[in-house]
Amino acid sequence: MDNGLKLGFGMMRLPKRGVTIDVEHTKRMVDAFIAAGGNYFDTAYVYLGSEVATRKALVERYPRESYMLASKLNAGIAPTENMAKAQLKKSLERAGTDYFDYYLLHCVLENNYKKYENFHLWDFLNEQKAKGVIKHIAFSYHSGPTLLDELLTKHPEVEMVQLQINYADWENPDVTARANYEVARKHGKQIVIMEPVKGGKLANPPEDVKNLLKAHRPDMSCASWAIRFAASLDGVLNVLSGMSNMDQMTDNLSYMRDFTPLDDGERKVIYEAQRLLKNSATIPCTACRYCVEECPKHIPIPDLFAAMNLQLGSGQTAQAAEQYGKLPHHASECLACKRCEAQCPQHIKISELMKRGVEMFEQK
Numbered sequence: 591m592d593n594g595l596k597l598g599f600g601m602m603r604l605p606k607r608g609v610t611i612d613v614e615h616t617k618r619m620v621d622a623f624i625a626a627g628g629n630y631f632d633t634a635y636v637y638l639g640s641e642v643a644t645r646k647a648l649v650e651r652y653p654r655e656s657y658m659l660a661s662k663l664n665a666g667i668a669p670t671e672n673m674a675k676a677q678l679k680k681s682l683e684r685a686g687t688d689y690f691d692y693y694l695l696h697c698v699l700e701n702n703y704k705k706y707e708n709f710h711l712w713d714f715l716n717e718q719k720a721k722g723v724i725k726h727i728a729f730s731y732h733s734g735p736t737l738l739d740e741l742l743t744k745h746p747e748v749e750m751v752q753l754q755i756n757y758a759d760w761e762n763p764d765v766t767a768r769a770n771y772e773v774a775r776k777h778g779k780q781i782v783i784m785e786p787v788k789g790g791k792l793a794n795p796p797e798d799v800k801n802l803l804k805a806h807r808p809d810m811s812c813a814s815w816a817i818r819f820a821a822s823l824d825g826v827l828n829v830l831s832g833m834s835n836m837d838q839m840t841d842n843l844s845y846m847r848d849f850t851p852l853d854d855g856e857r858k859v860i861y862e863a864q865r866l867l868k869n870s871a872t873i874p875c876t877a878c879r880y881c882v883e884e885c886p887k888h889i890p891i892p893d894l895f896a897a898m899n900l901q902l903g904s905g906q907t908a909q910a911a912e913q914y915g916k917l918p919h920h921a922s923e924c925l926a927c928k929r930c931e932a933q934c935p936q937h938i939k940i941s942e943l944m945k946r947g948v949e950m951f952e953q954k
């Protein structure tokens with residue numbers, strides 16, 4: 591199926607009413623997305639409530655063959671091989687479908703790829719594809735180019751790889767976005783881009799970057815630069831945007847409906863934004879929350895970093911302290927056990943930053 595719109599609907603940060611997903615709001619977003627020509631939806635076993643909301647907002651309301659649905663199996667949270675494999679059945683049930691167009695091994699990293707092998711999950715995907723339960727085999731990836739090259743060489747059955755690519759991380763040595771992109775291209779794989787807006791950070795970048803982008807195109811949102819940068823790359827099936835409300839959907843569709851790649855002048859603006867961001871002191875947390883479950887002290891790590899970034903990125907000291915004060919657990923409770931760090935796709939030295947958080951907010 592041709593994906594007319596080069597934008598995918600990431601169902602990871604769906605709108606909420608209280609603590610539960612707002613399905614009616616999600617339905618309106620799905621309708622707008624489909625009306626604009628969108629047809630790629632991305633969910634996962636570990637996105638709390640997302641697969642069920644996808645069923646209600648999409649699967650029960652549109653013919654199954656009219657869109658592509660992707661979900662993911664996460665071995666990281668599975669104590670046994672059988673429990674890992676059981677995620678597929680559960681995901682199908684939750685989403686109300688009997689197949690996934692793309693099925694991904696989720697968040698493959700240096701420190702977990704052996705678990706995917708030891709649990710025979712590549713073979714499992716091949717078996718499920720032979721049965722028609724999976725149409726395309728894929729994985730999402732968060733480590734460096736050497737392992738990516740190894741995995742793609744060892745598993746030629748992979749048809750798509752989902753990579754974290756955004757202009758801020760293009761040359762970031764911890765994320766290696768450009769190098770990973772080049773490896774995937776070398777192997778001739780389809781590429782789906784995740785985190786093009788870096789978990790929302792590039793929608794609201796530091797002041798100097800915001801001023802730069804607005805000076806060039808006052809009519810365009812900061813997020814539009816990030817999504818258009820990703821979508822301008824060759825070989826990209828689509829760019830996932832984890833939209834959380836109708837305003838974000840409307841903004842994304844405004845420049846993706848009739849997508850035009852960045853021109854030379856716009857590329858120069860992006861180079862300048864990359865230079866400014868390289869010097870930025872903010873913490874590159876994308877609020878994926880993979881670390882949160884691991885913390886024995888229940889520290890809301892991404893919320894704590896968001897408070898720190900208010901101060902580090904835009905000097906909002908009072909607001910940062912107020913936001914920090916409202917958190918249920920604080921940096922001084924950190925045991926430096928580093929369990930969180932093993933889960934972090936951004937390779938953030940969380941325990942070191944906890945000490946910084948204490949200095950910023952608890953030692954005054």
Ligand code: SF4
Pocket residue numbers: 884885886887888889891923924925926927928929930931940941944
């Ligand atoms: S290092 Fe600190 S923040 Fe990370 S899991 Fe351990 S206690 Fe929690």
Ligand code: SF4
Pocket residue numbers: 874875876877878879880881882891892933934935936937938940
């Ligand atoms: S610290 Fe890392 S794992 Fe935790 S929410 Fe941020 S990016 Fe995700």
